[in-house]
Amino acid sequence: MKDFGLTEEQRLIRDTVKGLAKEHFYPGAAAADRQCKPPVDNLKVLAGHGFTGMFMPEDYGGAGLGLMENVLVVEQIARYCANTAMLFSCTDGATPRALLGVGTEEQKQRYLPRLVSGELLTAWSMSEPNAGSDVGNVQTRAVLDGDDYLINGSKLWCTAAQVSELFLVLVRLDSSPGMKGVGAMLVERDTPGFTVGKHLDLLGLRGTGMAELVFENCRVPKANLLLPAGRMRELLAVLDADRISGNPPVCLGIAQAAFENVVQHLKDRHQFGKPLADNQGLQWKLADMAIDIEAARALLYRAAARVDEGKPSIVDTSITKAYVNQMSVRVTNEAMQLAGAYGLSEEYPYERYFRDVRGMSIGYGTVEIHRSSIAREILSGRYEF
Ligand SMILES: Cc1cc2nc3c(=O)[nH]c(=O)nc-3n(C[C@H](O)[C@H](O)[C@H](O)COP(=O)(O)OP(=O)(O)OC[C@H]3O[C@@H](n4cnc5c(N)ncnc54)[C@H](O)[C@@H]3O)c2cc1C
Structure with a gap:
């Protein structure tokens, strides 16, 4: 792996979390998937080593580090346990960033x-x-009632719902059309009228505790209004950094793991009296996978570095997310092919890698929506090549 001009501190952070993830998270990764069991104890390990809230200013107990450090940490966790990486990037992502912003x-x-x-x-x-893609169509409603808001409605696909204590919830606050009427509330888990509903089991990332949320006359104090209606653009701008650290590094880490595993497999397995790796056709496939992974890593680190330099760009985020998402599907799919039937067996990690990355092209803005955003910036002349 190249160092991309990382500082000594950044390399130390990356290597430390890699060691932790390999030793503590990898052994339970397959079981977390098979049993749909969120590996929350791994988050305690990460917190114990100071990895939660790294980007938070020191005034709030954080380390005041940048997005690059966040990306490096999530990538290394995902390399060894995708469910831990998702839980980490969720709990340590959108809600704290929104609160801070x-x-x-x-x-x-x-x-x-x-x-x-x-x-x-x-x-x-x-x-x-x-x-879904149409955020402006949020229908869960919050209505002011004395000193409280009464929330009614339901939500889907909430990652980490089963293990979380605090929820950042987008709600319709007034009748203004589309996104103009949408704001955000902070809802604590034990609030009367709020229930974490049915577990939602998708193709992959099955250990992220995804569930639906149900609000039935859920009474939340006025002080929990995080964002009034009419300011959604501010929240989306804050969450743009989270689109870089919360999704693409998970895909990159998983693709890296699939690649490393299959390289070893091709060296170890013999067919026709020689290692599979001796076939030039397969060598070229490995080379293409490496090109794809390194291109994705370069885009991702560039996007994070630009945010840390104070030059965030919506188009960088979208280009990065779309490319890394699609790279990870290509690479994990090819790894399954190269591993033959072993690639499809539950006894080996390849099929899990593929299942885990597949949904990432949908979560946090689909690849199509990000393409539309790239095209909008290009055609408006706002994007400078
Ligand atoms: C792994 C995973 C984790 C998730 N975690 C969370 C979470 O924690 N919290 C949360 O709130 N949500 C979460 N989601 C939900 C996610 O945000 C939505 O799935 C996503 O926004 C897409 O919405 P949708 O599924 O309703 O698809 P739709 O919006 O119905 O889109 C269906 C298809 O149509 C395409 N499409 C839609 N509109 C357009 C358009 N204008 N132009 C071109 N194509 C279009 C889409 O790209 C997609 O291919 C998660 C989803 C996944 C898969």
């Missing part, structure tokens, strides 16, 4: 130190039966 000082003081210490796990919830 648009929360009141009182909300920050109330929640951020507990998020940094790893005591409080969080999830964020936008999706609904009729609101």
Whole structure:
């Protein structure tokens, strides 16, 4: 793996988390998937080593580090346990970033130190039966009633719902059309009228505790309003950094793992009296996979570095997410092919790698929606090559 001009501290962070993930997370990775069991104890290990809230300012107990460090950490965790990486990037991602970016000082003081210490796990919830790519169609409603909001509605596909204590929930606050009427509330798990509903089991990432959320006259204090209606663009801008650290490094780490495993397999397995790796046709496939992985890594590190330099770009985020997502599907699919029937067996990790990356082209904005965003920036002249 190349170092991309990483500082000594960044390399130390990367190598430390890699060691932890390999030793502590990899042994349970297959079971977390098979049993649909979120590996929450791994988050305690990460918190114990100071990896939660790394990007949080020191005033709130964090280390004040950048997006690059976040990306390096998530990539290495995903290389050894994708479910741990998803849980980590979820609890340590959208909600704390949103609190930091648009929360009141009182909300920050109330929640951020507990998020940094790893005591409080969080999830964020936008999706609904009729609101997926179309965020402006959120129908879960929050209505002011005295000093509280009453929330009614339901949510889908909430990653980490089963293990989280605090939820960032997008709600419709007034009748303004589309996104203009949407805002965000902070909902604690034990709030009366709020239920973490049915477990939702998708093709992959089965150990992320995904569930639906149900709100039935759920009464939330006014002080938990995170974002009033009319300011969704601010929240989406804050979450743009999370689109870089929360999704592509998971795909990159998994693709790297699939690649490493299959390289070893081709060296070890003999057919027609020689190692599979001696066939030039297969060597070229490995070379193409390496090209794909390194191109994705370069895009991802570039996007993170630009954010850390104070030059974030929506188009960088979308190009990165779309490319890394699709690279990971190509690479994990090819790894299954190269491993033959072993590639499809549950006894080996290849089929899990493929299943785990497949949904990442859908979560956090589909590849199609990101393509539309890239095209919009190009055609408007805002994107400079
Ligand atoms: C692994 C995973 C984790 C997730 N975690 C969370 C979470 O924690 N919280 C949360 O709120 N949600 C989560 N989601 C849900 C995710 O945000 C939505 O699935 C996503 O926004 C797409 O919405 P949809 O599934 O309703 O698809 P739709 O919006 O119905 O789209 C269906 C298809 O149509 C395409 N499409 C839609 N509109 C357009 C258009 N205008 N132009 C071109 N193509 C279009 C899409 O690209 C897609 O291929 C998760 C999803 C996955 C797979």
